[in-house]
Amino acid sequence: LKVGYNKVFGYYIEISRGAAHLAPAEYIRKQTLVNAERFITPEMKEYEALVLNAEERIREIESRLFQQVCQQIAAAAPKLLSTAAALAELDTLASLAEAAAIGEYCRPQLTEDNTLDIRDGRHPVVERTLIGERFVPNDAVFEPGEFVRIITGPNMSGKSTFLRQVALIVLMAQIGSFVPARQATIGLVDRIFTRIGAQDEIHAGQSTFMVEMVETANILHHATNRSLLILDEIGRGTSTYDGLSIAWAVVEYVHNHPRLRARTLFATHYHELTQLAELLPGVRNYNVAVSESEGKVVFLHKIVPGGADRSYGIHVAQLAGLPQAVVQRAAEILRQLEASAGKAVRIDPLAARQIALFPETNPLLDELKNLDINNLSPIEALNKLYEWQRKFLEKGD
Ligand SMILES: Nc1ncnc2c1ncn2[C@@H]1O[C@H](COP(=O)(O)OP(=O)(O)O)[C@@H](O)[C@H]1O
Numbered sequence: 001l002k003v004g005y006n007k008v009f010g011y012y013i014e015i016s017r018g019a020a021h022l023a024p025a026e027y028i029r030k031q032t033l034v035n036a037e038r039f040i041t042p043e044m045k046e047y048e049a050l051v052l053n054a055e056e057r058i059r060e061i062e063s064r065l066f067q068q069v070c071q072q073i074a075a076a077a078p079k080l081l082s083t084a085a086a087l088a089e090l091d092t093l094a095s096l097a098e099a100a101a102i103g104e105y106c107r108p109q110l111t112e113d114n115t116l117d118i119r120d121g122r123h124p125v126v127e128r129t130l131i132g133e134r135f136v137p138n139d140a141v142f143e144p145g146e147f148v149r150i151i152t153g154p155n156m157s158g159k160s161t162f163l164r165q166v167a168l169i170v171l172m173a174q175i176g177s178f179v180p181a182r183q184a185t186i187g188l189v190d191r192i193f194t195r196i197g198a199q200d201e202i203h204a205g206q207s208t209f210m211v212e213m214v215e216t217a218n219i220l221h222h223a224t225n226r227s228l229l230i231l232d233e234i235g236r237g238t239s240t241y242d243g244l245s246i247a248w249a250v251v252e253y254v255h256n257h258p259r260l261r262a263r264t265l266f267a268t269h270y271h272e273l274t275q276l277a278e279l280l281p282g283v284r285n286y287n288v289a290v291s292e293s294e295g296k297v298v299f300l301h302k303i304v305p306g307g308a309d310r311s312y313g314i315h316v317a318q319l320a321g322l323p324q325a326v327v328q329r330a331a332e333i334l335r336q337l338e339a340s341a342g343k344a345v346r347i348d349p350l351a352a353r354q355i356a357l358f359p360e361t362n363p364l365l366d367e368l369k370n371l372d373i374n375n376l377s378p379i380e381a382l383n384k385l386y387e388w389q390r391k392f393l394e395k396g397d
Protein backbone atom coordinates (compact mmCIF):
# COMPACT_ATOMS: atom_id res chain seq x y z
CA LEU A 1 0.00 0.00 0.00
CA LYS A 2 1.42 3.33 -1.16
CA VAL A 3 0.30 6.90 -0.72
CA GLY A 4 0.77 9.11 -3.78
CA TYR A 5 -0.26 12.52 -5.11
CA ASN A 6 -1.32 13.86 -8.44
CA LYS A 7 -2.82 17.10 -9.65
CA VAL A 8 -6.11 15.52 -10.83
CA PHE A 9 -7.42 14.04 -7.58
CA GLY A 10 -4.85 14.93 -4.97
CA TYR A 11 -3.60 12.35 -2.44
CA TYR A 12 -4.59 8.73 -3.01
CA ILE A 13 -3.89 5.20 -1.73
CA GLU A 14 -2.52 2.80 -4.31
CA ILE A 15 -2.88 -0.97 -3.90
CA SER A 16 -1.43 -3.49 -6.32
CA ARG A 17 -3.93 -5.33 -8.52
CA GLY A 18 -3.41 -8.67 -6.72
CA ALA A 19 -4.22 -7.17 -3.29
CA ALA A 20 -6.90 -4.74 -4.44
CA HIS A 21 -9.71 -7.04 -3.39
CA LEU A 22 -8.52 -6.72 0.23
CA ALA A 23 -9.23 -2.96 0.27
CA PRO A 24 -11.64 -2.02 3.13
CA ALA A 25 -15.20 -1.21 2.10
CA GLU A 26 -14.94 2.51 3.00
CA TYR A 27 -12.13 3.00 0.42
CA ILE A 28 -13.49 4.85 -2.60
CA ARG A 29 -12.10 3.59 -5.92
CA LYS A 30 -10.86 6.50 -8.08
CA GLN A 31 -8.71 4.99 -10.82
CA THR A 32 -7.80 1.62 -12.25
CA LEU A 33 -4.35 1.11 -13.73
CA VAL A 34 -2.87 -1.99 -15.41
CA ASN A 35 -1.13 -3.18 -12.23
CA ALA A 36 -2.87 -1.24 -9.48
CA GLU A 37 -6.01 0.39 -8.17
CA ARG A 38 -6.14 3.86 -6.61
CA PHE A 39 -8.45 4.79 -3.74
CA ILE A 40 -9.27 7.74 -1.55
CA THR A 41 -10.85 7.92 1.90
CA PRO A 42 -12.77 10.85 3.52
CA GLU A 43 -10.21 11.01 6.36
CA MET A 44 -7.42 11.29 3.82
CA LYS A 45 -9.18 14.15 2.06
CA GLU A 46 -9.37 16.03 5.42
CA TYR A 47 -5.61 15.76 5.87
CA GLU A 48 -5.15 16.73 2.26
CA ALA A 49 -7.03 20.00 2.85
CA LEU A 50 -4.81 20.69 5.89
CA VAL A 51 -1.59 20.07 3.95
CA LEU A 52 -2.61 22.12 0.94
CA ASN A 53 -3.82 25.02 3.09
CA ALA A 54 -0.59 24.93 5.02
CA GLU A 55 1.40 25.50 1.83
CA GLU A 56 -0.75 28.41 0.89
CA ARG A 57 -0.35 29.88 4.39
CA ILE A 58 3.43 29.47 4.21
CA ARG A 59 3.48 31.61 1.08
CA GLU A 60 1.13 34.10 2.64
CA ILE A 61 3.22 34.51 5.81
CA GLU A 62 6.41 34.68 3.83
CA SER A 63 5.12 37.46 1.60
CA ARG A 64 3.72 39.35 4.62
CA LEU A 65 7.06 39.15 6.41
CA PHE A 66 8.90 40.20 3.29
CA GLN A 67 6.70 43.23 2.89
CA GLN A 68 7.23 44.10 6.53
CA VAL A 69 10.99 44.03 6.06
CA CYS A 70 10.65 46.17 2.93
CA GLN A 71 8.58 48.70 4.80
CA GLN A 72 11.05 48.87 7.64
CA ILE A 73 13.88 49.44 5.17
CA ALA A 74 11.87 52.02 3.25
CA ALA A 75 11.14 53.86 6.50
CA ALA A 76 14.87 53.93 7.26
CA ALA A 77 15.84 54.79 3.68
CA PRO A 78 17.00 58.35 4.30
CA LYS A 79 19.28 57.14 7.10
CA LEU A 80 20.59 54.22 5.06
CA LEU A 81 21.23 56.40 2.02
CA SER A 82 23.03 59.07 3.99
CA THR A 83 25.13 56.40 5.69
CA ALA A 84 25.97 54.96 2.27
CA ALA A 85 26.86 58.40 0.96
CA ALA A 86 29.06 59.09 3.98
CA LEU A 87 30.77 55.73 3.58
CA ALA A 88 31.28 56.37 -0.15
CA GLU A 89 32.88 59.72 0.59
CA LEU A 90 35.03 58.20 3.28
CA ASP A 91 35.99 55.42 0.88
CA THR A 92 36.94 57.95 -1.81
CA LEU A 93 39.00 60.04 0.59
CA ALA A 94 40.67 56.99 2.10
CA SER A 95 41.50 55.73 -1.41
CA LEU A 96 42.97 59.09 -2.43
CA ALA A 97 44.98 59.10 0.80
CA GLU A 98 46.19 55.55 0.19
CA ALA A 99 47.13 56.34 -3.42
CA ALA A 100 48.96 59.45 -2.18
CA ALA A 101 50.90 57.42 0.39
CA ILE A 102 51.75 54.52 -1.92
CA GLY A 103 52.53 56.72 -4.92
CA GLU A 104 54.47 59.37 -3.00
CA TYR A 105 52.19 62.16 -4.11
CA CYS A 106 52.62 65.74 -2.93
CA ARG A 107 50.16 68.28 -1.54
CA PRO A 108 49.53 70.80 -4.32
CA GLN A 109 49.41 74.52 -3.73
CA LEU A 110 46.31 76.11 -5.25
CA THR A 111 46.38 79.75 -6.31
CA GLU A 112 43.88 82.10 -7.89
CA ASP A 113 46.10 83.24 -10.73
CA ASN A 114 47.06 81.46 -13.95
CA THR A 115 50.01 79.55 -12.52
CA LEU A 116 50.82 76.12 -13.84
CA ASP A 117 53.93 74.80 -12.16
CA ILE A 118 54.28 71.04 -11.86
CA ARG A 119 57.69 69.59 -10.98
CA ASP A 120 58.44 65.96 -11.74
CA GLY A 121 54.84 65.18 -12.56
CA ARG A 122 53.80 61.61 -13.32
CA HIS A 123 50.82 59.93 -14.92
CA PRO A 124 49.11 58.18 -11.99
CA VAL A 125 47.94 55.22 -14.08
CA VAL A 126 50.71 54.77 -16.66
CA GLU A 127 53.38 54.83 -13.94
CA ARG A 128 51.62 51.90 -12.27
CA THR A 129 51.23 49.85 -15.44
CA LEU A 130 54.82 50.00 -16.74
CA ILE A 131 56.54 46.65 -16.40
CA GLY A 132 60.32 46.55 -16.18
CA GLU A 133 60.58 50.21 -17.08
CA ARG A 134 60.86 53.33 -14.97
CA PHE A 135 58.32 56.11 -15.50
CA VAL A 136 60.13 59.30 -16.49
CA PRO A 137 58.75 62.29 -14.53
CA ASN A 138 58.27 65.56 -16.37
CA ASP A 139 57.94 69.21 -15.42
CA ALA A 140 55.14 71.39 -16.69
CA VAL A 141 56.15 74.90 -15.76
CA PHE A 142 54.52 77.72 -17.67
CA GLU A 143 56.56 80.90 -17.52
CA PRO A 144 54.79 84.27 -17.28
CA GLY A 145 53.42 85.21 -20.70
CA GLU A 146 53.39 81.62 -21.93
CA PHE A 147 49.99 80.35 -23.06
CA VAL A 148 50.51 77.67 -25.62
CA ARG A 149 53.04 74.92 -25.30
CA ILE A 150 53.57 72.97 -28.50
CA ILE A 151 54.97 69.51 -27.94
CA THR A 152 56.45 67.77 -30.93
CA GLY A 153 57.87 64.28 -30.93
CA PRO A 154 57.69 60.97 -32.72
CA ASN A 155 54.89 58.49 -32.25
CA MET A 156 55.13 56.52 -29.02
CA SER A 157 57.46 59.04 -27.43
CA GLY A 158 55.09 60.05 -24.65
CA LYS A 159 53.28 63.19 -25.84
CA SER A 160 49.78 61.99 -25.03
CA THR A 161 50.87 60.61 -21.67
CA PHE A 162 52.35 63.99 -20.73
CA LEU A 163 49.22 65.89 -21.78
CA ARG A 164 46.93 63.58 -19.87
CA GLN A 165 49.10 63.63 -16.78
CA VAL A 166 48.95 67.43 -16.62
CA ALA A 167 45.15 67.34 -16.97
CA LEU A 168 44.88 64.65 -14.28
CA ILE A 169 47.16 66.49 -11.87
CA VAL A 170 45.13 69.69 -12.25
CA LEU A 171 41.89 67.76 -11.82
CA MET A 172 43.17 65.86 -8.77
CA ALA A 173 44.41 69.07 -7.19
CA GLN A 174 41.00 70.66 -7.57
CA ILE A 175 39.08 67.74 -6.06
CA GLY A 176 41.28 68.06 -3.00
CA SER A 177 43.65 65.19 -3.66
CA PHE A 178 47.40 64.98 -3.41
CA VAL A 179 48.99 64.77 -6.85
CA PRO A 180 51.61 62.53 -8.48
CA ALA A 181 54.43 65.07 -8.57
CA ARG A 182 57.34 66.23 -6.45
CA GLN A 183 55.82 69.67 -6.16
CA ALA A 184 52.88 71.46 -7.77
CA THR A 185 51.42 74.96 -7.75
CA ILE A 186 48.24 75.21 -9.72
CA GLY A 187 46.06 78.21 -10.52
CA LEU A 188 42.40 77.22 -10.27
CA VAL A 189 40.89 76.41 -13.63
CA ASP A 190 37.25 76.93 -14.53
CA ARG A 191 37.20 73.95 -16.86
CA ILE A 192 39.52 71.44 -18.41
CA PHE A 193 38.86 71.02 -22.13
CA THR A 194 40.34 68.02 -23.87
CA ARG A 195 40.48 66.99 -27.47
CA ILE A 196 42.13 63.59 -27.40
CA GLY A 197 41.71 61.19 -30.27
CA ALA A 198 41.02 57.52 -29.95
CA GLN A 199 43.94 55.24 -30.71
CA ASP A 200 42.33 54.04 -33.95
CA GLU A 201 42.00 57.55 -35.22
CA ILE A 202 44.70 57.07 -37.85
CA HIS A 203 42.45 54.76 -39.83
CA ALA A 204 39.59 57.16 -39.32
CA GLY A 205 37.20 58.25 -41.97
CA GLN A 206 35.34 61.45 -42.44
CA SER A 207 33.01 60.94 -39.50
CA THR A 208 35.77 60.71 -36.92
CA PHE A 209 37.31 63.85 -38.31
CA MET A 210 33.90 65.48 -38.01
CA VAL A 211 33.79 64.51 -34.34
CA GLU A 212 37.28 65.93 -33.89
CA MET A 213 36.23 69.23 -35.43
CA VAL A 214 32.95 69.42 -33.48
CA GLU A 215 34.88 68.94 -30.25
CA THR A 216 37.48 71.51 -31.27
CA ALA A 217 34.74 73.98 -32.16
CA ASN A 218 33.18 73.46 -28.75
CA ILE A 219 36.49 74.17 -27.06
CA LEU A 220 37.15 77.33 -29.08
CA HIS A 221 33.65 78.62 -28.37
CA HIS A 222 33.56 77.93 -24.64
CA ALA A 223 37.06 78.03 -23.19
CA THR A 224 38.13 81.10 -21.21
CA ASN A 225 41.51 82.34 -20.08
CA ARG A 226 40.96 80.41 -16.85
CA SER A 227 40.56 77.11 -18.69
CA LEU A 228 43.11 74.37 -19.28
CA LEU A 229 43.19 73.16 -22.88
CA ILE A 230 44.57 69.76 -23.79
CA LEU A 231 44.76 69.41 -27.56
CA ASP A 232 46.24 66.14 -28.76
CA GLU A 233 47.07 65.87 -32.45
CA ILE A 234 44.40 68.22 -33.73
CA GLY A 235 44.08 67.85 -37.48
CA ARG A 236 45.34 64.29 -37.55
CA GLY A 237 42.02 63.02 -38.85
CA THR A 238 42.35 64.66 -42.26
CA SER A 239 44.92 65.08 -45.03
CA THR A 240 48.28 66.55 -44.08
CA TYR A 241 47.83 70.05 -45.46
CA ASP A 242 44.27 70.41 -44.24
CA GLY A 243 45.31 69.10 -40.85
CA LEU A 244 48.39 71.25 -40.54
CA SER A 245 46.48 74.36 -41.61
CA ILE A 246 43.71 73.73 -39.12
CA ALA A 247 46.17 72.99 -36.31
CA TRP A 248 48.08 76.17 -37.15
CA ALA A 249 44.92 78.29 -37.18
CA VAL A 250 43.68 76.79 -33.91
CA VAL A 251 46.93 77.68 -32.14
CA GLU A 252 46.77 81.22 -33.52
CA TYR A 253 43.17 81.59 -32.37
CA VAL A 254 43.83 80.27 -28.86
CA HIS A 255 46.84 82.55 -28.61
CA ASN A 256 45.27 85.72 -30.03
CA HIS A 257 41.61 85.69 -28.99
CA PRO A 258 41.21 87.97 -25.96
CA ARG A 259 38.71 85.62 -24.30
CA LEU A 260 41.08 82.68 -24.65
CA ARG A 261 44.82 82.98 -24.09
CA ALA A 262 44.26 79.89 -21.99
CA ARG A 263 46.93 77.59 -20.67
CA THR A 264 47.19 75.14 -23.53
CA LEU A 265 49.16 71.98 -24.19
CA PHE A 266 49.23 71.11 -27.86
CA ALA A 267 50.79 67.84 -28.96
CA THR A 268 51.46 67.40 -32.63
CA HIS A 269 53.57 65.47 -35.09
CA TYR A 270 53.49 68.46 -37.50
CA HIS A 271 56.99 69.90 -37.13
CA GLU A 272 55.95 72.92 -39.12
CA LEU A 273 54.02 74.15 -36.09
CA THR A 274 57.26 74.84 -34.24
CA GLN A 275 57.61 77.96 -36.42
CA LEU A 276 54.71 79.43 -34.45
CA ALA A 277 56.98 80.04 -31.48
CA GLU A 278 58.88 82.59 -33.55
CA LEU A 279 55.71 84.32 -34.68
CA LEU A 280 53.63 84.39 -31.49
CA PRO A 281 55.10 85.60 -28.19
CA GLY A 282 53.04 83.28 -25.97
CA VAL A 283 53.97 80.06 -27.77
CA ARG A 284 56.80 77.80 -26.56
CA ASN A 285 58.23 74.73 -28.20
CA TYR A 286 58.95 71.54 -26.36
CA ASN A 287 59.82 68.12 -27.68
CA VAL A 288 60.35 64.62 -26.43
CA ALA A 289 64.02 63.77 -26.09
CA VAL A 290 65.41 60.94 -28.20
CA SER A 291 68.76 59.29 -27.83
CA GLU A 292 70.53 57.97 -30.89
CA SER A 293 73.62 55.84 -30.87
CA GLU A 294 74.92 53.43 -33.47
CA GLY A 295 71.76 53.89 -35.48
CA LYS A 296 69.63 52.80 -32.55
CA VAL A 297 66.92 55.20 -31.52
CA VAL A 298 65.60 55.25 -27.97
CA PHE A 299 62.71 57.40 -26.82
CA LEU A 300 63.60 58.94 -23.46
CA HIS A 301 60.07 60.16 -22.65
CA LYS A 302 61.60 63.39 -21.33
CA ILE A 303 59.88 66.62 -22.39
CA VAL A 304 62.58 69.21 -23.08
CA PRO A 305 62.55 72.78 -24.44
CA GLY A 306 62.86 73.27 -28.19
CA GLY A 307 61.20 71.88 -31.30
CA ALA A 308 61.78 68.33 -32.42
CA ASP A 309 64.53 68.31 -35.04
CA ARG A 310 63.21 65.35 -36.97
CA SER A 311 60.40 62.91 -37.03
CA TYR A 312 62.10 59.50 -36.91
CA GLY A 313 59.51 58.30 -39.40
CA ILE A 314 62.30 56.78 -41.50
CA HIS A 315 63.59 55.02 -38.41
CA VAL A 316 60.15 53.52 -37.88
CA ALA A 317 59.96 52.56 -41.56
CA GLN A 318 63.25 50.69 -41.18
CA LEU A 319 62.04 48.88 -38.08
CA ALA A 320 58.96 47.85 -40.05
CA GLY A 321 61.14 46.11 -42.63
CA LEU A 322 60.97 48.42 -45.64
CA PRO A 323 63.66 47.37 -48.21
CA GLN A 324 67.04 48.85 -47.33
CA ALA A 325 67.21 50.62 -50.72
CA VAL A 326 63.98 52.44 -50.00
CA VAL A 327 65.10 53.42 -46.49
CA GLN A 328 68.42 54.74 -47.77
CA ARG A 329 66.81 56.65 -50.60
CA ALA A 330 64.28 58.15 -48.18
CA ALA A 331 67.06 59.27 -45.86
CA GLU A 332 68.82 60.87 -48.84
CA ILE A 333 65.70 62.76 -49.90
CA LEU A 334 65.11 63.81 -46.33
CA ARG A 335 68.62 65.23 -46.11
CA GLN A 336 68.00 67.26 -49.25
CA LEU A 337 64.69 68.53 -47.97
CA GLU A 338 66.30 69.46 -44.68
CA ALA A 339 69.18 71.18 -46.44
CA SER A 340 66.65 73.59 -47.89
CA ALA A 341 65.85 74.65 -44.31
CA GLY A 342 62.25 73.55 -44.60
CA LYS A 343 61.44 76.69 -46.53
CA ALA A 344 60.89 75.06 -49.87
CA VAL A 345 61.41 71.71 -51.51
CA ARG A 346 64.59 71.53 -53.58
CA ILE A 347 65.53 68.15 -54.87
CA ASP A 348 68.90 68.05 -56.58
CA PRO A 349 68.67 67.54 -60.38
CA LEU A 350 70.14 64.07 -60.30
CA ALA A 351 67.71 62.95 -57.63
CA ALA A 352 64.88 64.59 -59.49
CA ARG A 353 65.62 62.51 -62.55
CA GLN A 354 66.06 59.34 -60.57
CA ILE A 355 62.69 59.53 -58.96
CA ALA A 356 61.10 61.45 -61.85
CA LEU A 357 59.26 63.62 -59.37
CA PHE A 358 59.40 66.58 -61.76
CA PRO A 359 59.85 65.46 -65.40
CA GLU A 360 61.82 68.02 -67.45
CA THR A 361 58.78 69.16 -69.42
CA ASN A 362 56.80 69.82 -66.28
CA PRO A 363 55.66 73.46 -65.91
CA LEU A 364 55.72 72.97 -62.15
CA LEU A 365 59.49 72.85 -62.36
CA ASP A 366 59.58 76.31 -63.97
CA GLU A 367 57.31 77.68 -61.34
CA LEU A 368 59.55 76.25 -58.66
CA LYS A 369 62.64 77.78 -60.32
CA ASN A 370 61.08 81.22 -60.44
CA LEU A 371 59.67 81.17 -56.94
CA ASP A 372 60.88 83.97 -54.66
CA ILE A 373 61.25 81.96 -51.49
CA ASN A 374 62.51 84.81 -49.35
CA ASN A 375 59.29 86.70 -49.80
CA LEU A 376 56.98 83.83 -48.87
CA SER A 377 55.32 83.49 -45.47
CA PRO A 378 55.25 79.94 -44.09
CA ILE A 379 51.53 79.74 -44.82
CA GLU A 380 51.99 80.94 -48.40
CA ALA A 381 54.72 78.36 -48.82
CA LEU A 382 52.36 75.72 -47.54
CA ASN A 383 49.62 76.85 -49.86
CA LYS A 384 52.06 76.67 -52.75
CA LEU A 385 53.05 73.15 -51.80
CA TYR A 386 49.46 72.19 -51.53
CA GLU A 387 48.67 73.64 -54.94
CA TRP A 388 51.66 71.91 -56.55
CA GLN A 389 50.76 68.62 -55.06
CA ARG A 390 47.23 68.97 -56.39
CA LYS A 391 48.48 69.84 -59.88
CA PHE A 392 51.03 67.06 -59.77
CA LEU A 393 48.42 64.50 -58.73
CA GLU A 394 46.05 65.69 -61.46
CA LYS A 395 48.81 65.20 -64.02
CA GLY A 396 49.59 61.79 -62.59
CA ASP A 397 46.03 60.71 -63.35
N1 LIG B 1 57.07 59.52 -18.97
C1 LIG B 1 57.11 58.24 -19.38
N2 LIG B 1 57.92 57.33 -18.79
C2 LIG B 1 57.97 56.05 -19.23
N3 LIG B 1 57.25 55.58 -20.24
C3 LIG B 1 56.42 56.42 -20.89
C4 LIG B 1 56.31 57.79 -20.50
N4 LIG B 1 55.42 58.40 -21.32
C5 LIG B 1 55.00 57.45 -22.19
N5 LIG B 1 55.60 56.26 -21.94
C6 LIG B 1 55.40 55.01 -22.68
O1 LIG B 1 55.30 55.29 -24.07
C7 LIG B 1 54.08 54.84 -24.59
C8 LIG B 1 53.55 55.78 -25.65
O2 LIG B 1 53.21 57.01 -25.07
P1 LIG B 1 52.20 58.01 -25.75
O3 LIG B 1 51.99 59.09 -24.75
O4 LIG B 1 51.00 57.31 -26.25
O5 LIG B 1 53.07 58.52 -26.98
P2 LIG B 1 52.67 59.51 -28.16
O6 LIG B 1 51.41 60.23 -27.80
O7 LIG B 1 53.85 60.44 -28.30
O8 LIG B 1 52.51 58.65 -29.38
C9 LIG B 1 53.17 54.72 -23.36
O9 LIG B 1 52.22 53.74 -23.54
C10 LIG B 1 54.13 54.36 -22.26
O10 LIG B 1 54.33 52.96 -22.21
Ligand SMILES: [Mg+2]
Nearest residue numbers: 159160161232
Ligand atom coordinates in the same frame (compact mmCIF):
# COMPACT_ATOMS: atom_id res chain seq x y z
MG1 LIG C 1 49.64 60.38 -28.82
